[in-house]
Amino acid sequence: MTVDPLDSVLLDALSNGSGVRLYALDDDLRIVRAAASRNGGDGDAGEEAQSPVGRRFSDVYPLGDGPADMERLLAEVVRGQVRVRRNLRGRRALAPDHDGTRIYSLSFHPLGDAATRPARAERIAVLVADVTERECARERAASLDAVRERVGQSLDLAATCEDLVHAVVPGFADIAVVEIVDEVLRGAQAPEGPLGRDTPLRRTAFAGPPDGGPAHPVGDVRGMPHPSPYSLALSDLRPRLLEVGPDSEWLAGDPSRARSIAEYGSHSLIVLPLTLRGTVLGLLSLYRRGGSPAYTQEDVGFATTLAAHTAVSIDNARRYQREHTIASTVQRRLLPPDAESRALVSVEAVHAYLPGRNSGCWFDTIPLSGARTALVVGEVKGHGIQTAAVMGQLRTAVQTLSALDLEPDELMARLNDTARVLDRERNARPRGDEPSEPLEAACLYAVYDPFSRRCTMARSGHPVPVVVTPDGQVDALYVPEGPPLASADRAPFGTLSTELEPGSLLVLYSGSRGLLDKTGTRPVGEVLAAPDRPLRDVCDALVYNFPAPELDGAVVLLARTGSFASEHQATWELAHDLRDPAAARALARERLTAWRLPEDTVQTVELVVSELVTNAVRYGTAPVTLRLIRTASLTCEVHDTSRSAPHLRHAQTVDEGGRGLFIVSQLASSWGTRYTREGKTIWAEIPLPS
Numbered sequence: 001m002t003v004d005p006l007d008s009v010l011l012d013a014l015s016n017g018s019g020v021r022l023y024a025l026d027d028d029l030r031i032v033r034a035a036a037s038r039n040g041g042d043g044d045a046g047e048e049a050q051s052p053v054g055r056r057f058s059d060v061y062p063l064g065d066g067p068a069d070m071e072r073l074l075a076e077v078v079r080g081q082v083r084v085r086r087n088l089r090g091r092r093a094l095a096p097d098h099d100g101t102r103i104y105s106l107s108f109h110p111l112g113d114a115a116t117r118p119a120r121a122e123r124i125a126v127l128v129a130d131v132t133e134r135e136c137a138r139e140r141a142a143s144l145d146a147v148r149e150r151v152g153q154s155l156d157l158a159a160t161c162e163d164l165v166h167a168v169v170p171g172f173a174d175i176a177v178v179e180i181v182d183e184v185l186r187g188a189q190a191p192e193g194p195l196g197r198d199t200p201l202r203r204t205a206f207a208g209p210p211d212g213g214p215a216h217p218v219g220d221v222r223g224m225p226h227p228s229p230y231s232l233a234l235s236d237l238r239p240r241l242l243e244v245g246p247d248s249e250w251l252a253g254d255p256s257r258a259r260s261i262a263e264y265g266s267h268s269l270i271v272l273p274l275t276l277r278g279t280v281l282g283l284l285s286l287y288r289r290g291g292s293p294a295y296t297q298e299d300v301g302f303a304t305t306l307a308a309h310t311a312v313s314i315d316n317a318r319r320y321q322r323e324h325t326i327a328s329t330v331q332r333r334l335l336p337p338d339a340e341s342r343a344l345v346s347v348e349a350v351h352a353y354l355p356g357r358n359s360g361c362w363f364d365t366i367p368l369s370g371a372r373t374a375l376v377v378g379e380v381k382g383h384g385i386q387t388a389a390v391m392g393q394l395r396t397a398v399q400t401l402s403a404l405d406l407e408p409d410e411l412m413a414r415l416n417d418t419a420r421v422l423d424r425e426r427n428a429r430p431r432g433d434e435p436s437e438p439l440e441a442a443c444l445y446a447v448y449d450p451f452s453r454r455c456t457m458a459r460s461g462h463p464v465p466v467v468v469t470p471d472g473q474v475d476a477l478y479v480p481e482g483p484p485l486a487s488a489d490r491a492p493f494g495t496l497s498t499e500l501e502p503g504s505l506l507v508l509y510s511g512s513r514g515l516l517d518k519t520g521t522r523p524v525g526e527v528l529a530a531p532d533r534p535l536r537d538v539c540d541a542l543v544y545n546f547p548a549p550e551l552d553g554a555v556v557l558l559a560r561t562g563s564f565a566s567e568h569q570a571t572w573e574l575a576h577d578l579r580d581p582a583a584a585r586a587l588a589r590e591r592l593t594a595w596r597l598p599e600d601t602v603q604t605v606e607l608v609v610s611e612l613v614t615n616a617v618r619y620g621t622a623p624v625t626l627r628l629i630r631t632a633s634l635t636c637e638v639h640d641t642s643r644s645a646p647h648l649r650h651a652q653t654v655d656e657g658g659r660g661l662f663i664v665s666q667l668a669s670s671w672g673t674r675y676t677r678e679g680k681t682i683w684a685e686i687p688l689p690s
Contacts, residue, residue: 023057024111025124029074030056057126063090063104077108077124084108087131089291101293103132132293140302143172147306152313155320157185160313161205164284168207168306172299173286175208175264180274180282180314182221187322190279190315195234197226201282208264209289215260225254229271230283237280239307240271241300244287261287268294272307276315284310327388334392335362345371345631346450346562350539351555358553360387360441361510362395365557366402369674369683370637371450371564371629374402377462377508377557378443390422394441394485405674408445408458409493412482415443416460416493419486441485444508448500450564455506456497460485467498468505472529500561505538508557535560568630574613576622576640584613584626588636591628598689604667605634608684611660612638615682619644633669634686641679 024033031052052060058070077084085107092102107127146167154160157180165176179201184190191199202221206214216222224230228250229240244251244261251258268288274281284307288295335353349365360380368374376398380391397418401411423439442461448454457465457477461484464476480494500506505528527545530538539558570591574580588609592602609626616624620640629635646661664671668684675681 021128023052023060023126023128025057025074025126027123028056029058029071029124030054031060060093061090061104061106061128062093063088063106074108074124077110081110083110087135089293101291102130103135103293105129105131136293136296136299139171140299143168144302144306146171147309151310152316155317157314157317157321158204160310160317164306164310165205165207168286172302172306174289174292175266175285175287176206177203177214177285177287178205178274178282178310179224179285180204181280184281184314184318185321187318187325190276190281190318192278193234193237193273193275193280195273195280197231198223199234204282208287212264213260215254215257224283225250225257228254229269230285233271233273234280234283237273237275239273239300239304240269241295241297242269243267243294244269265289268292270295270300270303272303274307274311274314276311281311281314281318323384327383327385330385330388331360331362331391334388334395336364344373346564347373347375347448347559348535348562349373349375349557349559350535351557352539352543354543354554354556358383358387358510360391361553361555362391363508363555363557364395364398365559366399368402368447369405369635369672369685370681371569371631371635373448373559375446375448375506375508375557375559376443377510377555379441379462379510379555381440381442382437383553386426390426390439390441393422394419394443398443398445402445403672405672407495407675408447408456409482409495411445412443412458412460412493415445416483416485416487423486439486442510443485444479446506446508448506448559448561450562451569453499453502453561453563454497455500455561456495458482458493458495460493461487463509463511465509466507466524466528467500468507468525468528470501470503472525474525474528502561502563504561505535506559506561507542508559510554510556564629569628571625571627574617574624574626576617576620576624578617580617580624581610581613584609587626588628592634595630597634601634601686601688605636605686608636608664608667608686609638611664612636612682612684615646615660616640619646621679630688633688635683636686637681637683639679639681643675643680645680646673646682 020036022033022035023031026032031054034052056067057074058067061070063070073084073086085105087103087105089101089103105128109125109127111123111125147164150163150167151160152163154163161178161180165178169176181190181195182200182202185202185204200221200223203216203218206218208214224234229242233240242248244266246262248258251261264287266287266289270286272284272286274284284303286295286303344365344367347365351363353361353363358379358381360382362376362378364374364376366374366376376395378391378394378398380387380394394415397415398411401414406414419439419441426439440461442459444457444459444462444465446455446457446465449456457479459479460482462481464478466474467477468474477496477498479496482493483489483491507528522545524542524545527541528538530541535558539556542556542558570587572584572587574584585606588605589602592605597605605628613624613626616638620642623641625637625639627637627639629637661671664684667686669687671682671684673680673682
């Protein structure tokens with residue numbers, strides 16, 4: 001028994017249990033037979049509003065880009081004699097008036113070669129099924145998966161909104177817009193609903209096709225027009241589903257949005273407030289345009305789920321932004337105002353602080369005794385208020401230890417002990433109050449002496465500094481690396497001492513990699529090798545050379561070294577006998593008179609010099625050296641080769657001696673002892689008239 005090919009196709013369609021329409025087309029691609037199954041539920045599988053027999057199939061189903069596009073598809077089936085399956089959007093020409101744009105699944109079956117069939121017989125069988133609901137459900141599921149996968153992965157609020165619009169476009173929406181309350185973007189608490197009409201919202205994210213113009217650019221801040229679906233959704237915190245077009249009355253009050261909707265050809269809109277626990281974060285607007293089917297109530301329920309997930313992610317990002325804002329404020333308050341504001345001797349210093357997610361970077365420039373300068377760059381790994389607080393504690397510890405005139409390796413060892421105490425205190429707190437991650441910190445400490453022109457450095461888990469010689473040569477200074485601060489490693493810290501020519505440029509910076517290893521737009525040596533260029537310009541050029549993520553949350557400190565002017569200092573070697581105090585007073589008076597200092601200052605310095613030299617002659621060993629240094633104040637230094645530690649005594653009334661250092665402490669603004677490999681130096685600083 002011979003089976004009609006068309007009957008075989010129809011039997012296959014009916015056996016699938018899907019509501020379909022079947023059409024048989026002749027050589028002219030006109031419909032010669034039509035049938036519909038009634039056992040499905042795919043939308044419009046019932047009777048045609050008018051009989052399609054005798055009409056061209058492309059006129060009945062002008063899907064895709066129109067009748068011409070359908071004609072090309074049918075010709076491809078005839079020419080290739082192969083089955084073709086397509087999902088196309090459009091509207092049936094003979095559909096009831098209430099039908100809108102639908103999604104159809106079309107299966108084209110060639111019914112044999114023309115040579116084997118009678119003239120005017122069926123040439124192609126076409127099965128048409130309305131799959132609008134199925135495809136919309138699939139698109140909703142895909143969009144939900146995309147939102148769950150992408151939205152909330154970042155703690156950047158703007159990036160979270162960008163992830164949302166790109167997750168729903170083009171699957172669920174043709175155009176998506178997110179507008180956030182402006183204060184929320186800065187980390188402030190979201191306002192309670194309903195939202196006032198004049199509350200400014202910032203357009204944070206937009207995604208849509210290129211053949212149109214958005215009503216407002218991303219970053220624009222404005223209130224929502226009233227009355228409109230947007231203002232109503234923010235008032236009662238309920239979503240809105242509506243058709244939009246030239247006749248929409250509410251568009252008259254928003255000309256820019258009316259123009260944009262007309263340019264894009266948008267016809268369907270869902271407006272959803274982004275709310276969480278009664279607070280309003282912003283607004284989500286979803287549009288469909290052109291041949292996309294209009295939104296339904298099912299779409300509104302799905303979009304509400306998306307909005308709820310997004311609101312949680314936005315609030316998490318807001319909380320992080322708020323914490324980051326507070327931490328950045330704390331960090332800025334704990335940093336010195338400017339490297340250039342310190343009264344440094346023989347060193348010119350500038351810095352660049354680049355705020356970012358790292359809240360633990362710091363720098364410092366510390367004037368030391370003997371016209372020396374300490375340069376510090378450090379970093380506490382992590383972000384947030386706790387990280388900034390630890391950074392402030394470590395910076396204060398460095399300042400305190402530097403006042404003791406410790407060598408860099410000894411200072412780093414003491415700083416490591418302090419960091420270990422902070423780490424123990426951190427772990428002793430309840431876990432709900434403090435993260436369980438161990439404290440990780442790094443630091444580099446360098447001291448430059450303008451008299452010896454030597455720079456001595458020690459580092460703890462920090463990248464090596466870079467030096468640029470006056471002739472433009474760029475080299476890394478390979479300071480021995482000590483263990484990271486707060487680590488259990490108790491290995492000793494090493495130092496590097498190198499002589500720097502006047503005019504050398506020392507570059508210190510925070511980060512995980514060496515400066516010469518970083519990839520910039522130009523070689524680092526080319527950027528830094530500019531000996532005559534202002535130091536601020538060199539610092540800015542170094543920052544410009546690297547992309548933003550490379551130096552996000554970082555600090556760069558540049559210092560140009562110099563020598564101390566001989567006319568502002570005087571050095572004498574004494575004989576180490578009982579005549580030294582008198583000789584030292586005479587030498588000091590002669591030099592101070594040449595510097596034209598007031599008589600009362602000369603007498604004060606004479607007394608301080610006499611007491612320091614007497615102490616060195618009585619308790620120290622030869623040779624004894626006296627040095628006077630004139631800067632904004634006057635520093636008296638007495639050096640001897642003994643390492644015995646002097647200490648201040650409070651002599652009794654009947655004691656013959658023991659008042660020397662006490663007198664010095666009363667006359668000087670500060671004093672102390674500095675130990676070197678050759679012995680010790682006792683110094684005192686006397687203020688000068690302004």
